[in-house]
Amino acid sequence: MRDIRTEIERINEVVSFPTIVAEILHAISSERVTIPKIAHLIETDAAMTTKILRVVNSPFYGLRGTVKSAADAVKMLGLDETGRFLLAYHMKSRVFAMNPQQSRRLKKMWEHSVSTATVARFLAVRANVQTAGKEYTAGVLHEMGKLVLIQYFPDTVPVVEQMIADLAMTDIEAENQIAAISHAEIGSELGEKWGLPPEFTEVMRCHHAAKTAEVNPLLVSIVRCADILCEQLGHGIGERSTEFSIQEDESFDILQQTIPYFGETDPAEIKAAIAADLEANAEYLKLIA
Ligand SMILES: [Fe+2]
Ligand SMILES: [Fe+2]
Incomplete structure (x- = not known):
């Protein structure tokens, strides 16, 4: 290893x-x-x-x-x-x-990152959440650790993908087994060294475990919810989020407890609203991705 x-x-x-x-x-x-x-x-x-x-x-x-x-x-x-x-x-x-041989994976990862950013903004607007636009930035950055894995450790990526498919593991579990570190840790370690603001570093570290967030759990939760919706709505990177719905993730507990929109709206309705937002803004997404 x-x-x-x-x-x-x-x-x-x-x-x-x-x-x-x-x-x-x-x-x-x-x-x-x-x-x-x-x-x-x-x-x-x-x-x-x-x-x-x-x-x-x-x-x-x-x-x-x-x-x-x-x-x-x-x-x-x-x-x-x-x-x-x-x-x-x-x-x-x-x-x-970055690594030209990995351009297909990098392209997909980028498309997922800006889609997550865009959906995080849609959610913030719909739910009237005061994350001051930071949800977009955090969405763009949330998979930075994966970009590093693809660029510098490309041999680990297909193995992780295989483990997710064959062993029904999450990406975090597979990465920890193969590399003894996950993309969440890689992203946050680099973010800290680069001196990024702590709330963005935290989104990289905690987006798969929203309840461990301390600086800005709401920001982490909005991004994670957007992340899962993107997996389900055709903008994913195979993080196995397609197999569960947003209300099964701990980020949704935080959103439900703090934001009335999430407490009062059926998760299926939230998903349908975001799907409609994505469709209405398909041209913008193509432009930015
Ligand atoms: Fe992730
Ligand atoms: Fe993601």
């Missing part, structure tokens, strides 16, 4: 987290960033400018064709939304610059 736990130390030296993304995450967390600063950042990158204009003019925002400059896009979107866009943009370019 490879000692991945020790090798992770080495990886931390190799995979630096882009400073700009770390800055954006801190800005989102601390709410200290200005429109001119972000607009300038975007304007220095022509591809990014083109992309943000396409995204902001998509039907998702209802502004079709009316936004012509990066500065206007930032004003229309607001700082939080722009920050989320920049994070997704940078993460995507990073993900696709």
Whole structure:
């Protein structure tokens, strides 16, 4: 068995987290960033400018064709939304610059990450949850540990997939058996070393065990609920969440206890509402994924 736990130390030296993304995450967390600063950042990158204009003019925002400059896009979107866009943009370019032989898996993982982020936002809006937009960022980041496994330990990934299929294990159980560490631990260890805000690191660590969360259990639970719904609605990565419903996961207990929408709404109804949201925003998802 490879000692991945020790090798992770080495990886931390190799995979630096882009400073700009770390800055954006801190800005989102601390709410200290200005429109001119972000607009300038975007304007220095022509591809990014083109992309943000396409995204902001998509039907998702209802502004079709009316936004012509990066500065206007930032004003229309607001700082939080722009920050989320920049994070997704940078993460995507990073993900696709990774191990080219693993591009199929990486693509699927990225699609799952942005879908989870988007569904987490749908849930927050529907349930009127005050997670201040952090649910999107946390959704994008939640499987960071898996991205590391795919890039640096690609030989472990098919074995884990086989164990999930043949032995009815969860991905966490299979990873622990094969690598003595899970993607949840890998993600949170790297997140801590990179100095990401603790609530995002916690989502990486606790998204399969929401009740162990201490910093922001509500954020973890919203992301986990979105994660499971994505598995069930065709945006999954084979985490075996298709076999149970959201109310069987501990994240749902936390949501039910703290948010009236989850206490009062039938889980099947929640799933149907999110499926409709996904369908209505299919074009946006294709654009961002
Ligand atoms: Fe996961
Ligand atoms: Fe996931």
